[in-house]
Amino acid sequence: MVLDRKLKTLLNMKVQENSVAIVGWEEGSAGQIHSWLEKMGIYHIACFVNPTDKALRIDNRKIRREASQFSYPTKNSFKDKPLLNSSKWAPSLKEYGIKKVLITTDDLHHRFKQIHYADENDFELINAVHPTALVMEDAIIKKNVILNARAFVGYRAEVFSGSIIDSGSQIDHHCVIKYCVTIDPGVVMAGNVTIGDFSTVHTGSVIKNRIQIGNNSIIGAGSVIVEDVPNNVTVVGVPGKIIRHH
């Protein structure tokens, strides 16, 4: 990857000990996190990374969208920060003195690969915990965990690396959220629930206490889960039924 001069200048000017590169460029995840993470005063966001070797081309004229504010990446910039396009971003970030990263990509397996790549290259994976998130006593939060506004992690619950708990979602006491899970907004999980690696729980789902959700499974929006869910399935409805094996 060759950084163009503008990018170099921007990066050179700004990198500090607490500088972080956010891997990801989507407005609803990287963009949203950026909006509050820098304000907290703990980290400086040095740049975003598009972890592919092509610059992004988003034709936003085709996108139906009501909101009047929405940031799309351009060739070398996202949200007034430099955007690096490279699948092998580690050497470039190192060259500019950036030692911390946060992986925010939506695709779970891609997220895992990026975390692995960061780890291999000795980057520090940070957590992004919104000030209104509530983490109860003895909860365990591993690395590269994102807790959005008002996320709740109960007493002795555990959130493993690469998992994202979105706004207002509630992971009650002794729940275990394994690696690279996404919990969408407004999900409610009673106590002692486990969510397996690479699973997704969509918006507003409800999971009864002691339920075990397998790996690689998907819980549809608004589902109510009252029985264990195996690996590699999609479950929807009330009560949740398997509608697909994958």
Added chain:
Amino acid sequence: MVLDRKLKTLLNMKVQENSVAIVGWEEGSAGQIHSWLEKMGIYHIACFVNPTDKALRIDNRKIRREASQFSYPTKNSFKDKPLLNSSKWAPSLKEYGIKKVLITTDDLHHRFKQIHYADENDFELINAVHPTALVMEDAIIKKNVILNARAFVGYRAEVFSGSIIDSGSQIDHHCVIKYCVTIDPGVVMAGNVTIGDFSTVHTGSVIKNRIQIGNNSIIGAGSVIVEDVPNNVTVVGVPGKIIRHH
């Protein structure tokens, strides 16, 4: 409208620069908002307005109700504040020096008419935002918006004039809530949802990301909306189905 002497006296004594008249008199909306709005110390509630030309007659002996505390309006008073009964309340409020109003009426079209009437008569329409409501970065809150306790308005979400977000409801990033919408308690909306003018989303409904709800539509309590909803329909269930056109 002729104000009786008692009302005049009460108003005369109390009106200040920050005085507000609350249009509406229902305990669950106007009454509830009054209970915290004045305490915040920003506004003084000068009076309530019943925007019809008849005094209210509520026979509370007929109402089944378990709660031991409930305020009903009397002829000229609600919650120990003067109550004005008039469809043309603007001249009276002006006479007493009240320049700010908050329209709280439950009926959406009636709410719209009252907001229009206030605007025409150069009243300032205030917002009522509970201290525990959370408004994220770059969110846009227009005029006469009510955010009850723990309402959540996400990153770059927009709430247009006359809309009410009730307790604990969550409007996630880039959602757009158009004019004179009511969102009941405990609703969860993922990102990029639009709710059209004069629509109502009832208690505890869940709306998937990117869904568009039309104008004048009603989403029943506890519904899960995974497809767009047209104008002028009532939708209920999981997943939500149209049960009525209106």
Added chain:
Amino acid sequence: MVLDRKLKTLLNMKVQENSVAIVGWEEGSAGQIHSWLEKMGIYHIACFVNPTDKALRIDNRKIRREASQFSYPTKNSFKDKPLLNSSKWAPSLKEYGIKKVLITTDDLHHRFKQIHYADENDFELINAVHPTALVMEDAIIKKNVILNARAFVGYRAEVFSGSIIDSGSQIDHHCVIKYCVTIDPGVVMAGNVTIGDFSTVHTGSVIKNRIQIGNNSIIGAGSVIVEDVPNNVTVVGVPGKIIRHH
């Protein structure tokens, strides 16, 4: 009941004016409450009470559980505090100078009996209200009420003795929660709902405004209640249907 010497020593050392005995020993209720109640600095937790005459024997090798931290009671101890095994615990607690108790047992009728026993023996029944619980204006909270993290009790709502509102549950304005009710996490109740004595509302249920739930009834997880529920039934589904009379 004969206290063994170790127990006596522990109790003798620690009892203060603000000491409380927690009746109950389950990790998800007594254990969880202990984790934040003592930290609040209002009460000192002197001991737990297993209100039966046998010491507990829990074979935790048989329990499938993912969480890495989980406290089980031993013969005379729970969470590094003394554990008393006695159905008639009042004289022992009195002997050691403990005057306050909190009853946390999961079984509703058993909870009621323990509250009655505490009352008869002139113990003070305390409330446990997490600092993030939100109690709105004019709400009425009786005795031995537990409000977990982020529980919400609306304007003029009422919670009677022995009731537990679990994390994130929302009891809106003018709701009445009668005696010895359990509201699981993430429940949403609109205004003017009544829940009868000894009823349980399971995780993530939604209850429409003005609904009356009878005594001794059970609302299944994720149910949506849009009609009144009689006494002594179990209701599940969307909309909730009676599946059992008891």
